[in-house]
Amino acid sequence: MKAESAKVPDYTWRLASRALVLGREEVHVWRADLDQLSSEADNHRLNLAADEQARADRFYFQKDRDHFIVARGVLRAILGIYLNRTPQSLAFDYNSHGKPALALPTHDDDIRFNISHSHGVALYAVTRGRELGIDVERIRRDLEVAEIAGRFFSRREVAVLRALPTDSQRTAFFLGWTRKEAYIKARGDGLSIPLDQFDVSLTPGEPAPLLSTRPDSSEAARWSLYNLVVSPDFAAALAVEGQGCALSFWQWPEPAGK
Secondary structure (H helix, E strand, O other): OOOOOOOOOOOOOEOOOOOOOOOOOEEEEEEEEOOOOHHHHHHHHOOOOHHHHHHHHOOOOHHHHHHHHHHHHHHHHHHHHHHOOOHHHOOEEEOOOOOEEEOOOOOOOOEEEEEEEEOOEEEEEEEEOOOEEEEEEEOOOOOOHHHHHHHHOOHHHHHHHHHOOHHHHHHHHHHHHHHHHHHHHHHOOHHHOOHHHEEEOOOOOOOOOEEEEOOOHHHHHHEEEEEEOOOOOEEEEEEEEOOOOEEEEEEOOOOOOO
């Protein structure tokens, strides 16, 4: 995979307008806070399909249940902006590995999206006519990152991680983990792609290219991989099929006046 463009994306998270337009060479990334009042979660629940409501009810803790409901409700509202549809009118299909897509037909069949959330922060990515994946993770202090990397990362990545200063290794691990997750989510094949069969950059402060893929080395050139700046406590990444997309960053809540 080629490195990110020399032009660093503008990571200003802006409030969107109702007239938001998504061009074919654009990816819109949204950020939302899932810690909402229970009344807000109840409002979002009204827009969910029966299978989503049933999935929400399987969460044991109320906070986790509310986070799921808000995350899915905001997803529906965001897609509704681009499709000019009401949130409750949307339907989803899922591939054999659980990757969601809009159920066809819609009046705009090219819209593709992906979602990730962790500890109250949700990220959404939306584009046209190309696959994409997004991942966000809170940087946890209770994990033995070197041990986990040794089990799942490639030998090249493990060597890079171990060569970093100790105080940088935790951040580097989560940068690598989110980049790997974004890529396999974009591919839509889940963990059928072993995490040690491709290499990503781990070094903090450097671009986030997909360095190599195995056994098909040409696969790396199909994808662009971006580091996303969310907050100091989180790592995040975006994988997009193709090259040269322009990224825009939007902050939920929905535009005023809806």
